[in-house]
Amino acid sequence: MTAQTPTAPHPRPQLTRERWFNLSGQWQFCYDDRDVGLDRRWHESWDPSAGVVERTIVVPFPPESAASGIGDTGYHRVLWYRRTFIAPHAPGERLLLHFGAVDYSAQVWVNGHLVAEHRGGHTPFSADVTGVLADSADQVVVVRAVDDPHDLEQPRGKQDWQEKPHAIWYERTSGIWKTVWLEPVPATRVEQLRWTPDLESAMLTLDVRLNRVPERALRLRLLLTHEGETLADSVVSMTRDRATISVRLQQADMTLERQRMLWSPETPNLFDAEISLYGNPAPDGSTAGEAGELLDAVFSYTAMRSIAASDNRILLNGRPYFLRLVLDQCYWTESHLAMPDPDAARRDVELVRSLGFNGVRLHQKTADPSFLYWCDRLGLLVWAEMPAAYEFTSRAVQRVTHEWLEVQRRDYSHPCIIAWVPVNESWGVPNLATSSPQRDFVTALYHLTKALDPTRLVIGNDGWEQIVTDVITVHDYTAHAEVLRQRYGSNAGVSDTLQEVQPGYRSVLLPGMTRDGHPLMITEFGGISYDAEDGPSWHGYSVVHSTEDLIRRYRGLVDALLDAPAVAGFCYTQFTDTLQEKNGLVGADRKPKADPAVLRAITRRPSAAVPADEIGSFEYGDYPSTVMTPPSPTVDFPERLS
Structure with a gap:
């Protein structure tokens, strides 16, 4: 925990403190195929003579991956990890x-004491370990992870339940696969931030939660700046564990686009924020922002941005906007769902932009926060999708x-996210068309999501069998551009396609769901494989054998949708090759299969639906001149393994 790596993004980029300590690197590791570790109390005594077949793993890479140093893709349900660390906190922290x-x-022990239990393979959790720290220098953390490959009630996304990847599923990502880190914090502290912009009222609202109800009245200060200019300096009193600060920005700032105050892929303007928590005011009558003892200080960022669906169009910041998305599975051959190095997310965002896309549809994976950070910073829209379970049971629903x-x-506060997708292609609800409980579940997820976040689009079930949605989405993998033109080139063609054609061999709209002003998007199309003949592979929906043929086919399909006045956006399948799926515009090694400038010119051509959609143009490398970097951490991230 000594190497300085300023380029490494904070693992929680929208709530940072100046000190954090990365525990990535070498850990002790073993499989527990007989599931005897708990009975033998391995969390207390890690003794190879007691049955622990010890190995070394590089965290945060999953043991199935080559980057972990293990590379074992067989069935192993129970995994154990162990390492020591030195507690970096000061007295009173x-x-x-x-x-x-x-x-x-996961179950987590520190010095033999159980400090955390968590269920859910894609989301973070934490524990206050102060009370179990030993007097000695070395502290011991042990993790027991359970990931049953055969459990289809478990949200697993595209991780294969078969031993070898088949069809469109790929290798599993078990155990620890994101950053493990330590954070010294005050006893009373900011625990959660939630940013909500409202363009109509030019209001920006910050909801703050503390870790506990304060024993005395505290003061919370928000300092909001944009490129060095103060936008707001507000203070509120806190007598409970939560508070709200609402800031009204100058109306002129919000309406004059030439001032570049709104967030979009073309102008990814972010406001930097410092949130400070103070104790009792000083007796000399100091101003509120300076009064009292500083208890906690955190850094964040936010933006002013709106997204809506109205009159058959997507509206970004109140203006019609054509979505040019690419399907992104965020998968790497050497590290699977885990990022191979701290800079991988930035490189991918830059590469997506270089191909002309203004957004990504994250597919069956929750993004690493660093990926969302770079989407926020560099300007890339995100459709966030929930990884699916594959059986419908009460346990799967829960x-x-x-x-x-x-x-x-x-992820609520990331301005890049414009849509939530709880279900894809009826995965996990296979009898959606005929099962009332399954329809109720999808409907409930839609309304639950809208209740928690009314500011974004929600797509109840992406691709087909839609019963409730803000955007009608269709998955259409025809290889022929003329067929796309016939299906979506006119309102009559769209009506016939939605009611009769059924491109995915499923009904697009279930009874009770009508188009009725909803925007129409083709959220999966293309899937063109290029020379997918080097070993076992899933050849996609069509195959080409030259760069020229790939460009010709891509141009034809994209042009057909750009020329369709009824289409509000598209999502091309896909960004990268993913194991046996060889239908990416770039390979698994992130090398483009055609000149990015040529692909960008095709992707960026004006659309018939929204001919003047973008606020401005952007090219690869055209980023804001001022980019806030979080405080440089003390980290020890393993070097990328080739």
Whole structure:
């Protein structure tokens, strides 16, 4: 925990403190295929002679991956981890132990004491370990993770339940697969931030939660700046564990786009925020912002941005906007769902932009917070999707709902996210068309999501069998551009497609759901494989054998949708090759299969639906001149393994 890596993003980028300590790197590791570790109390005594077949793993890479140093893709339900650390907190501080994600369930001990239990493979959790720290220098953390490959009630996304990847599913990502880190914190502290913009009233609202109800009245200060200019300096009193600060920005600032105050992919303007928590005021009558003892200080950022669906169009910041998305599974051959190095997220965002897309549809995976950070910073819209379970049972309903709520709580404040997608292609609800309970579940997820976040679009079930949604979405993998033109080139063609054609061999709209002004998007199309003949592969929906043919086919399909006045946006399948899926515009190694400038020119051509949609143009590398970097952490992130 000594190397300085300023470029490494904070593992919780919208609520940072100046000190955090990364526990990534070498851990002790073993499988527990007989599930005897709990009975033998491995969390208290890690003794190889007692049955622990010890190995070394590189955290946060899953043991199935080559980057972990293990590379074992077989069935292993129970995994154990152990390492020591030195407690970095000062007297009077508390010490939090954070886990970015452990798939699927986790138990955590520190010095033999159980400090945390968590279920959900894609969301973070933490524990205050101060009370169990030993007097000796070395502290011991042990993790037991359970990830049953055969459990189809578990939200698993595209992690395969078969031993070898088949069709469109890929290798599993078990155990610890996101950053583990330590954070020294005050006893009374800011625990959660929630930013909500409202363009109509030019109001920006910050909801703050503390870790506990304060024993005395406290004061909370928000300092909001944009490129060095103070936008707000507000103080409120806190007598409970939560408070709200609402800031009204100058109306002129919000309406004059030339001042570049709104957030969009073309102008990703962010406001930097300092949130300070103070104790009792000083006796000399100092101003509120300076009064009293400073108890806690955190850093954040936010933006002014709105998204809506109205009159067959998507509206970004109140203006019609054509969505040009690409399907992104955020998967790497060497590290699976885990990022291979701290800079991988930034490189992917830059690469997506270089191909001309203004957004991504995250597919069956929750994004790493650093990916959302760079989407916020560099300007890339995000459709956030819940990883699916594959059986419909009461347990699956509870698991999906619980984890979906945690996803929204973690990611709510990111301005890049414009849509929530709780279900994709009826995965986990296979009898949606005929089962009332399954329809009720999808409807409930939609309305629950809207209740928690009325500011974003919600797509109840992406692709087909839609019963409730803000955007009608269709998955259409025809290989022929002329067929796309016939299906979506006119309102009559769209009506016939939605009611009769059924491109995914499923009804697009279930009884009770009508188009009725909803925007129409083709959220999966293309899937063109290029030379998918080097070993076992899933060849996609069509195959080409030259760069020229790939460009020609891509141009034809994209042009057909850009020329369709009834289409409000699209999502091309897909960004990268993913194991046996060889239908990416770039390979698994992130090397483009065609000249990015050529692909960008095709992707960025004006659309018939919204001919003047963008606020301005952007090109690869055209980023804001001022980018706030979070405080440089003390970290020890493992170098990328080749």
